[in-house]
Amino acid sequence: xxxxxxxxxxxxxxxxxxxxxxxxxxxxxxxxxxxxxxxxxxxxxxxxxxxxxxxxxxxxxxxxxxxxxxxxxxxxxxxxxxxxxxxxxxxxxxxxxxxxxxxxxxxxxxxxxxxxxxxx
Numbered sequence: 322x323x324x325x326x327x328x329x330x331x332x333x334x335x336x337x338x339x340x341x342x343x344x345x346x347x348x349x350x351x352x353x354x355x356x357x358x359x360x361x362x363x364x365x366x367x368x369x370x371x372x373x374x375x376x377x378x379x380x381x382x383x384x385x386x387x388x389x390x391x392x393x394x395x396x397x398x399x400x401x402x403x404x405x406x407x408x409x410x411x412x413x414x415x416x417x418x419x420x421x422x423x424x425x426x427x428x429x430x431x432x433x434x435x436x437x438x439x440x441x
Contacts, residue, residue, distance in 0.1 A: 329389040336386030343378030350375055358428055384409040
């Protein structure tokens, strides 16, 4: 008898929900930190700012979402997580580095330092 496991639709929904709710918390915390940074620049930008926990929640949610999607459409569980975890870690590191760079620009030049209308 051939056994077909139940696709992890629940994990797909939980991963998406976790990523979205942590993303909203991350957005609110980031807006609050940027307002404080514009009022009085601090030496510590992302350390102790409260951004790490929502960002970690986003990463966990996205990793679960990606692995559940891979498991539904292509692979088994072990292979899905072995693809989704390094991909999530790599992308999260790139986003975190870019966020640090943007906050440094805001600290040095204010909100005009990241004016995107200049490129049009």
